[in-house]
Amino acid sequence: MLDVDKWSDYLLRAESLQRPVAPITDSARDLTPAAAYDVQARTIASKILAGEYVVGAKLGLTSKAKRDAMGVDEPVYGVLTSGMVLEPEEPLDCGSLIHPRVEPELVFVLHDDLAGPLVTSYDVMDATQWIIAGLEVIDSRYRGFHFTHADVVADNTSAARFVLGPVRKAPFELPDLNVLGCNLYQDGRISATAAGGAIDGHPAGAVARLANWLGSRGSKLRSGDIVMSGGLTNALAIQPGSHVVASFAHLGSVHLRGV
Ligand code: OOG
Ligand code: MG
Numbered sequence: 001m002l003d004v005d006k007w008s009d010y011l012l013r014a015e016s017l018q019r020p021v022a023p024i025t026d027s028a029r030d031l032t033p034a035a036a037y038d039v040q041a042r043t044i045a046s047k048i049l050a051g052e053y054v055v056g057a058k059l060g061l062t063s064k065a066k067r068d069a070m071g072v073d074e075p076v077y078g079v080l081t082s083g084m085v086l087e088p089e090e091p092l093d094c095g096s097l098i099h100p101r102v103e104p105e106l107v108f109v110l111h112d113d114l115a116g117p118l119v120t121s122y123d124v125m126d127a128t129q130w131i132i133a134g135l136e137v138i139d140s141r142y143r144g145f146h147f148t149h150a151d152v153v154a155d156n157t158s159a160a161r162f163v164l165g166p167v168r169k170a171p172f173e174l175p176d177l178n179v180l181g182c183n184l185y186q187d188g189r190i191s192a193t194a195a196g197g198a199i200d201g202h203p204a205g206a207v208a209r210l211a212n213w214l215g216s217r218g219s220k221l222r223s224g225d226i227v228m229s230g231g232l233t234n235a236l237a238i239q240p241g242s243h244v245v246a247s248f249a250h251l252g253s254v255h256l257r258g259v
Contacts, residue, residue: 062231
């Protein structure tokens with residue numbers, strides 16, 4: 001049996017000391033996906049004991065761009081907590097992180113619970129109050145962002161910070177999310193472009209898969225949850241002095257400045 005507490009503490013220590021560690025699977029070859037989600041849950045429980053609270057959920061590796069970049073070919077699910085929230089215009093303190101990267105995401109804010117099984121993308125759109133542009137800051141606790149699927153699950157899918165853009169739109173105010181475009185800029189230069197269709201099977205389909213997966217574990221997405229549907233493009237490294245902007249059709253621009 002995997003020592004869940006030990007490996008969760010291993011990752012929590014890497015996070016608090018900002019010192020990256022070797023993948024768990026280097027030593028614990030028996031880290032199954034199920035055990036990896038147990039490690040993740042233990043890490044979230046520790047953060048809650050320390051005063052944080054859950055604000056939503058995230059999907060990762062839902063786009064081909066991200067899966068190809070990270071060398072992991074299956075989506076992952078993680079938990080968003082209050083300690084990850086950056087206020088608009090709040091700079092990113094790079095010194096509090098290991099090797100942060102930033103990626104543009106379509107974010108869903110729910111006004112109804114979504115409990116699997118059988119949740120469809122239509123159910124997701126019905127349960128969505130707002131769609132918002134977001135930038136997610138990921139910060140793998142593993143050296144060089146090298147990990148297997150199970151490792152990144154245990155590491156709460158590299159979740160570190162996120163910021164939401166200034167514009168909220170109800171789903172009916174937007175075109176099909178598959179054709180909603182995003183330009184990603186670093187220091188004033190275009191870095192990548194994508195549309196919502198970069199997320200496999202539609203961004204709402206990805207959220208539906210998350211709701212169904214949570215349902216299979218006796219859990220659900222809740223009214224008020226913030227749900228990040230996954231990086232549309234590969235992530236950009238951010239350092240003190242760098243400035244990342246994601247400019248979305250209909251949803252305005254979301255900025256992040258590294259300090
Ligand atoms: C894993 C997290 C992936 C996304 O949106 O694809 C993720 C990583 O790339 O470190 O958040
Ligand atoms: Mg992400």
